[in-house]
Amino acid sequence: MDATLNTPYLCRPFEHGADIVIHSVTKFLGGHGNTLGGVVVEAGRFNWGNGKFPAMTEPVPSYNNVTWWGNFGEYGFLTKLRSEQLRDIGPSLTPQAAWNLLQGVETLPQRMDAHVANAQEVVQWLATDPRIGYVNYAGLEDHPHHERAQKYLPQGIGSVFAFGVAGTDQLSGREVGGRFIENLQLASHLANIGDARTLVLHPASTTHQQLTSEQLESGGVREDLIRISVGLEDPADILWDLDQALTAATGINREGDVVETVTPAAATAEPTSEKAAEGVHA
Numbered sequence: 001m002d003a004t005l006n007t008p009y010l011c012r013p014f015e016h017g018a019d020i021v022i023h024s025v026t027k028f029l030g031g032h033g034n035t036l037g038g039v040v041v042e043a044g045r046f047n048w049g050n051g052k053f054p055a056m057t058e059p060v061p062s063y064n065n066v067t068w069w070g071n072f073g074e075y076g077f078l079t080k081l082r083s084e085q086l087r088d089i090g091p092s093l094t095p096q097a098a099w100n101l102l103q104g105v106e107t108l109p110q111r112m113d114a115h116v117a118n119a120q121e122v123v124q125w126l127a128t129d130p131r132i133g134y135v136n137y138a139g140l141e142d143h144p145h146h147e148r149a150q151k152y153l154p155q156g157i158g159s160v161f162a163f164g165v166a167g168t169d170q171l172s173g174r175e176v177g178g179r180f181i182e183n184l185q186l187a188s189h190l191a192n193i194g195d196a197r198t199l200v201l202h203p204a205s206t207t208h209q210q211l212t213s214e215q216l217e218s219g220g221v222r223e224d225l226i227r228i229s230v231g232l233e234d235p236a237d238i239l240w241d242l243d244q245a246l247t248a249a250t251g252i253n254r255e256g257d258v259v260e261t262v263t264p265a266a267a268t269a270e271p272t273s274e275k276a277a278e279g280v281h282a
């Protein structure tokens with residue numbers, strides 16, 4: 001299980017039957033988006049000798065014919081990982097990176113509590129804003145995984161989720177998304193997540209800009225979708241920023257009143273299917 005978004009503070013996968021848990025420590029565990037790292041944790045309970053994993057049970061010529069499962073038992077998988085992957089590919093941390101990441105881990109509970117509290121405020125605020133089409137957060141009762149989330153994430157759902165900016169009479173959801181991102185002043189426009197700072201991304205105008213609305217929809221990334229990783233700033237500042245960017249993007253305020261005339265911009269318009277087929281990045 002990839003538990004990067006939850007961290008061991010919010011979710012304990014081994015208690016629910018997982019055998020291997022991975023984390024990108026680059027995210028919440030490190031906490032500051034300044035250092036790359038990853039960890040693999042094995043419960044040591046999986047039966048690698050069940051006949052389906054010859055790479056774990058057959059002799060390894062490059063290591064004097066040891067077998068990872070036969071010689072190392074419950075430590076077999078991680079010994080294979082260290083001995084083969086570290087040797088062949090070399091993904092080891094520098095001492096400075098390890099130190100940076102450990103500094104982050106020391107404050108994990110305090111930071112995650114603050115991330116969760118901020119995220120809940122942002123979710124409630126977005127869910128009651130007329131300029132927002134939907135909020136996709138498992139903490140909300142109408143989310144399809146709400147019940148499951150209560151069971152597996154009793155301390156909180158985390159702070160990364162998606163929401164949709166509604167299109168207006170003048171602008172498509174795609175255009176509003178692009179304008180919204182451009183107008184944010186506090187939140188950073190970044191593809192990372194799990195940082196102390198609030199980060200946002202609008203796939204339809206950046207990472208997925210070559211796709212048409214239909215292609216985005218069929219890929220599960222709607223044209224109006226914004227991903228947010230809620231940070232540790234004062235929640236009032238985060239809400240101020242979201243509010244002013246939504247007003248600038250749509251010309252409509254939180255009360256639903258039109259306060260400004262906005263016109264479509266060519267840069268955020270949907271690509272033609274011809275351009276999309278050529279993979280042109282507008």
Ligand SMILES: Cc1ncc(COP(=O)(O)O)c(C=O)c1O
Binds near residue numbers: 004005023026036037
């Ligand atoms: C959920 C999740 N798992 C794993 C990774 C991989 O992280 P890294 O690039 O640090 O290996 C990412 C990176 O975006 C992620 O979001």
